[in-house]
Amino acid sequence: MTGRRPRLSLDAYEQGVRAADRTVLAQAITLVESRNESDGALAQALLTRLLPSTGGARRVGVTGVPGVGKSTFVDALGMRLLAGGHRVAVLAIDPSSTVSGGSILGDKTRMARLSLEPSAFIRPSPSGLSPGGIARRTRETMLLCEAAGFDVVIVETVGVGQGETAVADMVDFFLVLALPGAGDELQGIKKGVLELADLIAVNKADGDGELRARTALGDLRAALRYLPRKRPSWEPRTLATSGQTGAGLDDLWRIVEEHHGALHASGELTALRSEQQRSWMWSLISERLEQAFRNHPGVAAQLPRIEADVLAGRTTPTTAADDLLATFGVVRARD
Structure with a gap:
């Protein structure tokens, strides 16, 4: 006995996800996150069946400096969206322990109402120590949630510097949360992150922070004027x-809705999602090629010495690199 929960049939997974059965949806997400080869084959068969029912959600990424209040913000935004008739899925990328690989998984308790x-x-979802801290199968989890009828999918990152580029590459709208304060809102936010933003929201603009938020907005607007536009049809907002x-x-x-309408009208939304699919394919190729390379007996034998x-x-x-690639069977390209 391995203690593993028995897998469902392909039909049972499909029917449960389409019926928005939360238990089956959670099991399906566990299936796509699994590193087991047979689980992977079943997961891909499930995703292939569900693919025609995906793509209808607003995909929103949220990042921000530590202490900006991401979980409280997402909780409040989610409740407002529910009141407006939306169904909301939140994929919270949690930090994994560098020692045990375990996940803190605290976001669910911080979003108390939602x-x-x-x-x-x-x-x-634990990041699994992957580059940038992004959960390995977040994209596939997003598709499962869409197939289950969630029309808003929010991907919340650990924080600025924790894989925001990877999240921006899987969503339609990328939101950066900043702290109020005279100039402080730019601290910890890299220029590259500002370039990814479709909207920068100065959060905690309440009480004593309201006046500081106005100052922060002015500084951010000035900063954005010097950055290139990410999309021809959209000027980033604050x-x-x-x-x-x-x-x-x-x-x-x-x-968010105005942005979606602008990209849809210009054709950029279709192009964006198509390019994201191609980028996803190549990232998987790179991941699996490296895995095959490291698992090659000859490479594994020589790697410590080299x-x-x-x-x-x-x-x-x-x-x-040339010696190891030759062992792997790759002929060195001529310059």
Whole structure:
């Protein structure tokens, strides 16, 4: 006995997801996150069946500096969306322990109201120590949620510097949350993150923070003027919000819908999602090629020695790579 929950049949997974059965949906997400080869084959068969029922959701990424109040913000925004008749799925990318690989999985408890709602689904997902801290199968989880009828999918990252580029590459609208304060809102936010943003919201714009938020908005607008546009049809916006009071959240969602309409009218939305699919394919190819490379018996046997030679300066990284690739069966390309 392995203690594993028995797998359902392909038909049972499909029917359960389409019926928005939360238990089956959670089991299907566990299936696509599994590294087991047979689980992977079943997961891909399920996704192939469900693919025609995906793509209808608003896909929104949310990131921000530590302490900006992402979970409180998402909880408040989600509740407003539910009140407007939406069904909301939140994929919260959790940090994994560098020692145990375990996940903190605290976002579900921090979204206290949303987690109790039958029209909402929150999935804390461990990053699995993957590059950038992004859960390995977040894209596929998003498709499952869409097939289950969730028309808003929010992907919340750990924070700025924790895989925001990867999240921006899987959503339609990328939101960066900043803190109010005279100039402080730019601290910890890299220029590259600002370039990814479709909207920068200065959160915690309540109480003493309201006046500081106005100053922050002015600084951010000035900064955005010097950055290139990400999309021809969209100029990034700034807005003051409060996850505590709900101020600005209705305006924020109107901006999300305006953005969707602009990209749809220009044809950029279709092009964006197509390019994301192609990028996803190539990232999977790279991941699996590296896995096959590392698992090759000849490479595995030589790798410790060759890595030691590189570290000690006895050989160059280029020579080391060429030798290992030759062992793998790749002929060196001529310059």
